[in-house]
Amino acid sequence: MSAPSAVRTASASGGRRTKSKSWLATVPLLAFVALIFGVPLVIILGGTFKRDGAFSAANITESVQGAYLTAMIGSVKLSALVAVVGALLGTFLAQAVVTSRFRLLREAVLTASGVLSNFGGIPLAFAWIATLGNSGVITKALGLDSAGWSLYNFWGLALVYLYFSIPLMVVVVVPALDGLRQQWREAAQNNGANTWQYWRHVGIPVLTPTLLGGVVLLFGGAFAAYATAAAMVGGTVPLVTLQIANALSGNVLIGHENVALALSLDMIIIAGLVMAVYLPLQRRSARWLR
Amino acid sequence: MAALTPEGPMAQLTPPAVAAGPVSGPGRRRRIRVWRGAILAIAAVYFLVPLIASFTFTVKAPEQDFSLDAYGQIFTTEGFGQSLLLSIGLGVATIAVVLLLTLPAMLAVRLRVPKMKPIMEIVCTLPLVVPPITFVAGINTVLQFGPDYLASTPFYQTIFAIQDENFPVVLVLAYVILALPFVYRSLDAGLGAIDVRTLVEAARNLGASWPHLIFRVIVPNLRSSLASASFLTLALVLGEFTIASLLHFQTFPVWIYTISGSQAQVSVAVSVFSLLITWLLLLVLSSAGARQRSGS
Numbered sequence: 409m410s411a412p413s414a415v416r417t418a419s420a421s422g423g424r425r426t427k428s429k430s431w432l433a434t435v436p437l438l439a440f441v442a443l444i445f446g447v448p449l450v451i452i453l454g455g456t457f458k459r460d461g462a463f464s465a466a467n468i469t470e471s472v473q474g475a476y477l478t479a480m481i482g483s484v485k486l487s488a489l490v491a492v493v494g495a496l497l498g499t500f501l502a503q504a505v506v507t508s509r510f511r512l513l514r515e516a517v518l519t520a521s522g523v524l525s526n527f528g529g530i531p532l533a534f535a536w537i538a539t540l541g542n543s544g545v546i547t548k549a550l551g552l553d554s555a556g557w558s559l560y561n562f563w564g565l566a567l568v569y570l571y572f573s574i575p576l577m578v579v580v581v582v583p584a585l586d587g588l589r590q591q592w593r594e595a596a597q598n599n600g601a602n603t604w605q606y607w608r609h610v611g612i613p614v615l616t617p618t619l620l621g622g623v624v625l626l627f628g629g630a631f632a633a634y635a636t637a638a639a640m641v642g643g644t645v646p647l648v649t650l651q652i653a654n655a656l657s658g659n660v661l662i663g664h665e666n667v668a669l670a671l672s673l674d675m676i677i678i679a680g681l682v683m684a685v686y687l688p689l690q691r692r693s694a695r696w697l698r
Numbered sequence: 699m700a701a702l703t704p705e706g707p708m709a710q711l712t713p714p715a716v717a718a719g720p721v722s723g724p725g726r727r728r729r730i731r732v733w734r735g736a737i738l739a740i741a742a743v744y745f746l747v748p749l750i751a752s753f754t755f756t757v758k759a760p761e762q763d764f765s766l767d768a769y770g771q772i773f774t775t776e777g778f779g780q781s782l783l784l785s786i787g788l789g790v791a792t793i794a795v796v797l798l799l800t801l802p803a804m805l806a807v808r809l810r811v812p813k814m815k816p817i818m819e820i821v822c823t824l825p826l827v828v829p830p831i832t833f834v835a836g837i838n839t840v841l842q843f844g845p846d847y848l849a850s851t852p853f854y855q856t857i858f859a860i861q862d863e864n865f866p867v868v869l870v871l872a873y874v875i876l877a878l879p880f881v882y883r884s885l886d887a888g889l890g891a892i893d894v895r896t897l898v899e900a901a902r903n904l905g906a907s908w909p910h911l912i913f914r915v916i917v918p919n920l921r922s923s924l925a926s927a928s929f930l931t932l933a934l935v936l937g938e939f940t941i942a943s944l945l946h947f948q949t950f951p952v953w954i955y956t957i958s959g960s961q962a963q964v965s966v967a968v969s970v971f972s973l974l975i976t977w978l979l980l981l982v983l984s985s986a987g988a989r990q991r992s993g994s
Contacts, residue, residue, distance in 0.1 A: 433806035434814060437799040441821050441878070444871045448836025449828070455839055501741050504734040513738075523977050524745065526930075529937045530951045531969035534958065535748045538755035538966040545751040571748070574741075632829030635939035639955060649831045649940075656838055656944055669839065672832035683827045 452676070455669040471670035479646040480674060483631055486562060486647065490569045491627035495619060497570070498577020505578070506585045518582065521575035528572050528629075533639035536568045560641045568636060573626045580625060584618035617689040624686035628679055648675055749973070756967040768967040775964055781953035787865065788949065789935035792873040793928045796881050799874070804885055805916065808894055822882035825875050830940040837872060838944065866947045873938065877931040884930065888923025929979055936972070 459466045470476065505517045539546050540559045547553050558564065588611060596606040612619075634649040643650060648671060654660075655668035756768040772778060800822075807814045825833075841857060848854045860867040897919065901911045917924065939951040948956070950972075958965035 430806045430810035431814060434803040434811075434818065437803040437818075438821060440799055441824075441875065445825060445828075445833075445875045448833060448840055451839050452832065452836045500737050504737040504741075507730070508734065508738075519980065520745070523973070523980050526933050526937070526976060527973060529939045530954050531937070531972050534954070534966050534969040535752040535973075538962075538969075539748040539751035545754045546747065571745070575745075628826065632831065634829075634831045635943075635951065635955075638939075638943075639958070649829070652831050652835055653940075653944060656835055668835050672835040675832050676828055679829060680827045687823070 449676075452669045452672050455666045456673045458666060460663060467664075467666045467670035468673070470664065470667050471674055475646065476648075476651055476667070476671060479648045479651040480671075480678075482562070482646040483648040484678065486565060486569070486645075487627045487630040489566050490573050490630040491623045493566075494570050494573030494626045495577050495623045498574045498622065499581050499615075499619065501574065502578045502581045502585055506582060517578065521578040523575075525572055525576035525579055527575075528633065529635035530639050532568065532571060533636045536564075536571070537640065540564070540567075560644055562645055565637060565641060565645055568640065569630045569633065573629060576629065577622045577626060580622040581615070581618055584615055588614060621686050621689045624682050624689070627682055628686075631675070631679060631682075749970070752966050752970050756963055756970060759963065768963040769971070771961070771964050772968055772971065775957060775961065777948065777953050777956070781948050781950045784865070784948070785936050785950035788869055788873065789932045791870045792877060792935050793931045795870060796874045796877050796931060797924065797927065800878070800881055800885060801912075801916075804882070804889060805894070805912070808889055809898060818882070822878050826879045830876060830938070831944075833872065833875070834941045834944045837868065837941070841868070841945075861945075863947065866945070868945065869942060869947060869949070872941050873931075873935050876938070876941075877927075877934055880930040880934070881927040884923045884927040885920070888920045891923075892919045933976055933979065936975075 456467050457463055457465065472480070501517070505514050508514060536544075536559060538544055540552070540557070541547065542553060542558070542560075544559070547557060547559075559567075592610050592614075593606055596610055601609070632649070634653065637645065637647050637650055638653065641650075643654070652668050652671050652675070655665070655671065658665075660667055757764055757766060803818065807818050841861065844857045845854055848857065860871070894916070897915055898911060901915045906915065937951055938949070939955065942949040943952045943955065954965050954968050954972075
């Protein structure tokens with residue numbers, strides 16, 4: 409809250425002295441992050457290596473075994489599938505829109521993508537349950553229930569996750585597609601390149617950082633998603649987010665409560681490794697988007 | 699934009715190059731059009747069917763006629779107003795806190811201490827790496843065991859005060875962290891697009907005080923990026939389920955989940971309704987941005 413006053417006091421004295429004090433304006437933000445974000449992280453790290461009040465690796469060992477390992481693999485598999493398929497389909501959709509002559513279509517799809525990429529959580533799950541769930545409108549209309557259809561499994565979750573992942577990819581990739589200059593294509597054509605050669609040697613290399621960045625972003629979104637899965641499948645699909653929630657709600661053996669923290673640490677490490685790929689890529693692709 | 703597309707005017711100016719390719723011009727163009735049409739059609743089906751089906755689900759129960767009752771019931775269902783007001787209140791508080799924290803810090807970094815920019819960037823991007831479910835695992839542990847360690851300090855009362863059911867400040871604190879990456883990126887783009895240094899120097903030379911400068915010069919120039927930061931934050935808070943539900947606070951999404959067991963139609967109606975609200979917010983935002991562009 410004291411941030412504006414920090415700016416004021418830093419500058420009120422005027423002259424050269426302000427230069428040395430203006431970093432004070434960043435103190436409230438940094439202190440806030442350290443307290444609200446840093447403390448829980450330290451607690452996760454500390455709690456992971458503590459059982460029955462003593463230092464122990466038992467939690468972390470338990471978190472990579474049995475049902476917890478299955479859940480972690482399930483989450484990574486689902487997120488990887490959603491990321492790759494979502495990135496591919498999102499790019500094709502974006503290219504179809506970018507090359508279209510109808511301005512209105514472009515505006516409509518971009519606005520819709522902005523909204524739908526934020527459409528997650530509980531409402532998304534319910535919209536799909538109403539559509540393809542056991543008593544969903546389409547399920548009933550097409551008689552899918554008698555054909556053995558179920559939305560409440562791995563593939564159903566993937567189908568639903570794509571609903572916000574594809575729009576997110578469109579939002580990410582459209583600026584990059586707009587940045588592909590017409591002159592590059594003409595230069596390639598004048599040198600005798602066909603469409604495939606143009607994409608193979610010019611288009612895709614320029615787009616690669618953006619595409620990989622999109623894959624990473626989609627992976628992170630699907631990996632962290634909890635609400636949609638909780639509302640749709642409860643516990644029938646093994647996912648690490650559901651396991652953490654389960655452990656937090658007390659569904660663990662007495663004394664094993666810190667397994668939730670160990671699972672959290674596992675998740676942060678995986679998400680961190682994936683993000684570590686993303687940040688340099690984003691910087692590289694920013695060069696082409698100018 | 700049109701000039702950048704393969705079908706733009708430039709493409710039409712260079713028919714020899716196209717014709718020289720392995721596929722003739724008109725044939726290739728037709729193939730592209732078919733391909734594009736197919737993609738757009740599939741996308742339209744995939745994205746529109748759930749929306750239409752959800753709406754159908756809410757207005758027509760089996761063996762009943764068309765009725766908008768489910769939408770009327772939203773407002774009379776126990777807890778609707780309370781949870782929606784709580785979520786909106788949390789959203790407004792989060793926007794206020796996150797902007798008060800980031801704007802002065804980012805201005806100071808841009809104007810006076812550019813050396814700190816990498817630090818700011820890392821600090822404001824870090825929350826992206828930590829999934830909300832793990833964040834809440836940490837917060838939950840702090841809230842549970844914090845009182846044991848803090849029993850003899852004034853912080854002891856604070857731990858309980860921030861968990862007030864009527865206005866859980868702890869959620870505002872958590873949401874500020876979740877919103878930080880989006881707000882940072884939005885403000886960074888906004889500050890990059892205006893010449894802050896010139897504005898500040900001009901205003902200071904004309905005798906403006908710092909508060910006057912920030913609220914009368916900087917803020918109006920950043921209107922569209924402040925608006926988009928606020929919108930993203932509000933959308934995030936209105937939809938956030940993980941942290942609120944695991945800390946047992948009855949926010950709007952938690953309420954939707956709670957009523958879904960007994961009133962399936964109403965919960966789907968609220969879901970459709972919340973998408974409409976988001977859409978409306980985005981439209982207002984983009985028209986505000988367009989107005990600013992045409993104004994300047």
